[in-house]
Amino acid sequence: MKNDIVLSMSGICKRFPGVLALQNVDFTLCKGEIHALMGENGAGKSTLVKVLTGVYQKDSGQIKLAGIDNEVAIKSPQDAQNLGISTVYQEITLCPNLTVAENMFIGRGNYSFINWRDTHKKASDILKKLNIPTSATRQLGTCSLAVQQMVAVARAVDMDCKVLILDEPTSSLDEQEVELLFSLMRDLKSRGVGIIFITHFLEQVYEICDRITVLRNGELVGAYNINELPRVELISKMMGKELDDLSKLQHRKKEIPENAPYVYEASGLSSAEGTKPFNFEIHKGEVNGFTGLLGSGRSESVRAIFGADKITGGKVKINDRLAKISKPKDAMKYGMGYLPEDRKQDGIIDELSVRDNIILALQVMKGFFRPFSKSEAEAFADKYIKLLGIKTASSETPIKSLSGGNQQKAILARWLLTNPQYLILDEPTRGIDVGTKVEIQKLVLKLAEDGVSVTFISSEIEEMLTTCSRLIVMRDRKIVGELKGEDMTQAKIMHTIAGEATHND
Amino acid sequence: MIKALKKLSNSQLAIPLFALFLVIVFNLVRDLSFFSISITTNNYGNTVLSGNIISILNGASELAVLAIAMTLVTSATKGQDISVGAVAAIAGSVFVSVLRGNDITLSVILLAFVTACIVAVLFALFTGMMVAFFNIQPMIASLILFTAGRPIAYWINGGATPTVESPLLGYIGSFIPGIPIPTPILIVIVFGLLVTLALRFTNLGLYIQSVGINERAARLNGINPMLMKLISFMILGVCVAIAGSINVCRIGLINHETILIDIEMDAILAVAIGGNALSGGKFKLSGSVIGAYIIQALTITLYAMKVSSTAVKAYKAIVIIAIVVIGSPVVQKYALQLRDKLFYNKPMKITENN
Numbered sequence: 001m002k003n004d005i006v007l008s009m010s011g012i013c014k015r016f017p018g019v020l021a022l023q024n025v026d027f028t029l030c031k032g033e034i035h036a037l038m039g040e041n042g043a044g045k046s047t048l049v050k051v052l053t054g055v056y057q058k059d060s061g062q063i064k065l066a067g068i069d070n071e072v073a074i075k076s077p078q079d080a081q082n083l084g085i086s087t088v089y090q091e092i093t094l095c096p097n098l099t100v101a102e103n104m105f106i107g108r109g110n111y112s113f114i115n116w117r118d119t120h121k122k123a124s125d126i127l128k129k130l131n132i133p134t135s136a137t138r139q140l141g142t143c144s145l146a147v148q149q150m151v152a153v154a155r156a157v158d159m160d161c162k163v164l165i166l167d168e169p170t171s172s173l174d175e176q177e178v179e180l181l182f183s184l185m186r187d188l189k190s191r192g193v194g195i196i197f198i199t200h201f202l203e204q205v206y207e208i209c210d211r212i213t214v215l216r217n218g219e220l221v222g223a224y225n226i227n228e229l230p231r232v233e234l235i236s237k238m239m240g241k242e243l244d245d246l247s248k249l250q251h252r253k254k255e256i257p258e259n260a261p262y263v264y265e266a267s268g269l270s271s272a273e274g275t276k277p278f279n280f281e282i283h284k285g286e287v288n289g290f291t292g293l294l295g296s297g298r299s300e301s302v303r304a305i306f307g308a309d310k311i312t313g314g315k316v317k318i319n320d321r322l323a324k325i326s327k328p329k330d331a332m333k334y335g336m337g338y339l340p341e342d343r344k345q346d347g348i349i350d351e352l353s354v355r356d357n358i359i360l361a362l363q364v365m366k367g368f369f370r371p372f373s374k375s376e377a378e379a380f381a382d383k384y385i386k387l388l389g390i391k392t393a394s395s396e397t398p399i400k401s402l403s404g405g406n407q408q409k410a411i412l413a414r415w416l417l418t419n420p421q422y423l424i425l426d427e428p429t430r431g432i433d434v435g436t437k438v439e440i441q442k443l444v445l446k447l448a449e450d451g452v453s454v455t456f457i458s459s460e461i462e463e464m465l466t467t468c469s470r471l472i473v474m475r476d477r478k479i480v481g482e483l484k485g486e487d488m489t490q491a492k493i494m495h496t497i498a499g500e501a502t503h504n505d
Numbered sequence: 506m507i508k509a510l511k512k513l514s515n516s517q518l519a520i521p522l523f524a525l526f527l528v529i530v531f532n533l534v535r536d537l538s539f540f541s542i543s544i545t546t547n548n549y550g551n552t553v554l555s556g557n558i559i560s561i562l563n564g565a566s567e568l569a570v571l572a573i574a575m576t577l578v579t580s581a582t583k584g585q586d587i588s589v590g591a592v593a594a595i596a597g598s599v600f601v602s603v604l605r606g607n608d609i610t611l612s613v614i615l616l617a618f619v620t621a622c623i624v625a626v627l628f629a630l631f632t633g634m635m636v637a638f639f640n641i642q643p644m645i646a647s648l649i650l651f652t653a654g655r656p657i658a659y660w661i662n663g664g665a666t667p668t669v670e671s672p673l674l675g676y677i678g679s680f681i682p683g684i685p686i687p688t689p690i691l692i693v694i695v696f697g698l699l700v701t702l703a704l705r706f707t708n709l710g711l712y713i714q715s716v717g718i719n720e721r722a723a724r725l726n727g728i729n730p731m732l733m734k735l736i737s738f739m740i741l742g743v744c745v746a747i748a749g750s751i752n753v754c755r756i757g758l759i760n761h762e763t764i765l766i767d768i769e770m771d772a773i774l775a776v777a778i779g780g781n782a783l784s785g786g787k788f789k790l791s792g793s794v795i796g797a798y799i800i801q802a803l804t805i806t807l808y809a810m811k812v813s814s815t816a817v818k819a820y821k822a823i824v825i826i827a828i829v830v831i832g833s834p835v836v837q838k839y840a841l842q843l844r845d846k847l848f849y850n851k852p853m854k855i856t857e858n859n
Binding site for chain 2: 306308327328329332338340345346347348349350351352356360361363364365367368369371414
């Protein structure tokens with residue numbers, strides 16, 4: 001084997017209560033390579049990284065580092081750092097109100113006194129060496145995000161690291177900033193640092209990485225050289241579907257006549273959350289879906305439709321009439337409902353009862369001065385608790401004590417109760433058991449039969465294929481394609497996501 | 506019985522009621538006559554009720570009103586307003602200044618009160634804007650008026666501490682002839698009823714709690730979080746004006762330096778004793794009101810025990826430490842387990858603090 005391996009992990013297992021997060025995962029990193037760690041949500045990428053950085057303790061397996069004969073035990077992030085493993089996280093974990101130099105040296109070494117002149121000189125040298133365009137005495141918070149990210153990298157590198165882990169470092173950077181970071185990464189690579197790069201942006205992987213390791217459901221799918229793994233194959237490996245199998249998959253479709261009236265039409269819609277202006281329309285009784293990898297902008301797009309983020313442009317027509325949607329309440333008035341992707345942050349009001357959570361949206365629509373009586377609210381809540389089979393001790397129970405799936409059903413009940421004409425469901429099936437998933441899909445189809453338009457987003461493509469009659473494909477915050485009818489196959493979707501022409505073979 | 510007890514021990518009101526129970530038991534053991542209520546004739550020839558209980562209920566009036574408002578602000582903004590005493594000084598000064606400009610009649614008193622209300626609401630809205638629009642922590646935002654409030658009150662009456670005298674004001678501050686109950690108690694009852702009705706016939710409670718628990722989710726359900734925060738501060742303004750005006754009527758003068766001094770701390774404490782989280786979210790107004798009366802009961806008890814007025818604060822602090830510790834999640838969890846063990850013979854679980 002190659003003798004330039006800097007890190008090798010073998011047979012790593014990690015179990016959480018009820019889940020096997022990592023099963024027998026092997027991973028090797030060579031000197032001077034940029035190695036992408038890929039996988040969908042819950043694939044185990046971050047668990048693997050956290051085992052490596054000492055945040056989690058592995059249950060079994062070996063970690064070996066170059067230059068150390070025995071296997072190493074990493075029990076804390078401090079251990080990892082001492083061994084030369086440094087991490088830069090997605091969110092910048094530095095202190096914005098300190099200077100660049102202070103950020104680079106804070107918390108390192110056991111000194112009571114500090115020589116500021118030396119520190120600043122040392123920091124300036126490193127910045128110069130790595131071509132980071134900022135000065136050591138500048139307050140970090142006033143630098144651009146990319147520079148802050150690079151300072152975090154510089155801090156990691158200066159700690160004499162052999163392994164550098166970059167966990168989604170580019171998600172908040174624009175294209176030029178990404179370029180800056182990439183040139184820094186190439187520079188480090190030429191100095192022999194092994195870099196583990198985690199990202200959801202495919203383009204970036206193919207631009208900068210040498211090798212790819214793919215994980216799925218906590219298991220290793222394989223490690224590949226970048227030029228041996230076309231994008232489509234990468235995606236199919238991440239999703240766990242062989243291309244041949246995929247094309248054979250049957251799916252249900254519901255044809256919507258071309259002349260069916262539009263419920264919602266948008267042109268040039270864009271929001272402050274970085275969605276590029278897009279056009280979108282949905283027929284009455286249609287179920288369509290936004291698909292794309294995580295971070296492709298599918299959630300941001302539906303948030304823009306509902307007015308959840310600040311709208312920066314575009315025209316909206318509802319039932320063929322011009323409409324202005326600048327906040328969720330506007331959308332609700334037009335009979336729209338939105339089940340957010342992040343149930344905990346955006347969905348449930350956790351301390352309130354299941355009943356209050358169910359009636360909330362309808363109550364707001366009814367008006368501040370017209371509260372439902374207790375018996376009315378009780379009746380609504382009980383009806384939907386029964387209808388959707390929400391498992392709760394009573395409607396008075398705080399929603400936070402329910403399981404994730406039941407919380408999700410309660411939020412679904414909240415919007416069904418408003419009797420919407422257009423319902424947006426962002427990942428309604430995430431984190432819930434299979435039975436409930438099927439129920440929710442059935443419910444979506446049933447709603448469509450009753451004339452409700454539904455936009456359905458799911459990370460699981462099969463779900464979208466069984467429910468949607470049209471798919472909008474997104475990549476890097478842009479709509480890159482629209483598939484319907486015969487074109488709706490997993491293979492086509494993957495090709496479109498990957499941005500390659502479909503091959504007929 | 507046990508079932509009712511179980512329900513009570515799960516309820517948010519368990520702590521304040523338990524604290525109240527302790528204060529009562531303590532006084533029962535100490536001196537039964539503490540609870541006696543006598544009928545006397547006061548200086549104006551009115552037949553009135555007097556006794557420690559009446560003094561507690563009467564003296565806590567301003568605090569009870571402010572505790573209600575503080576609860577709403579706490580719930581919606583996850584923070585507390587520490588300028589209520591200072592703004593009450595402003596409201597009281599405005600109240601006095603309008604009264605002194607006119608012959609005091611009932612309508613002038615009403616006018617003075619409405620003016621005080623408007624001024625107090627405007628000042629509270631200033632803090633509210635800081636909190637709602639600029640996302641400044643309520644305690645920091647209200648620090649501005651905490652510092653500047655009393656000087657502004659000083660300026661309103663030209664630095665003097667003017668007195669206002671009228672039997673009408675006496676009716677508000679102490680007794681209405683023919684009614685043996687102190688008027689401030691009646692005012693609190695009426696105000697409490699109004700608030701209860703407001704909570705029942707509007708969605709104020711639901712909206713404020715939603716905003717306090719999860720602002721993002723509240724917005725996605727069509728609630729305007731900024732507006733709800735501002736409304737909670739507006740209510741605070743009205744409550745501050747009520748408290749300031751009652752206090753002026755009670756004393757018959759306005760001293761901008763001393764009126765309702767340190768009451769913000771008691772109000773915050775009342776909210777905490779009432780079992781409400783100071784980090785916002787779900788609230789129970791009745792808890793805060795009970796909290797206000799507990800604080801006042803403590804003070805009166807200590808006075809009855811001939812503790813000097815300077816030392817009272819120190820004793821109060823000790824009792825409050827006890828109440829707050831009893832109400833803390835750690836002790837609560839232990840208490841619930843103890844309850845289960847005693848009543849249901851369930852084994853104790855090893856408590857793990859995370």
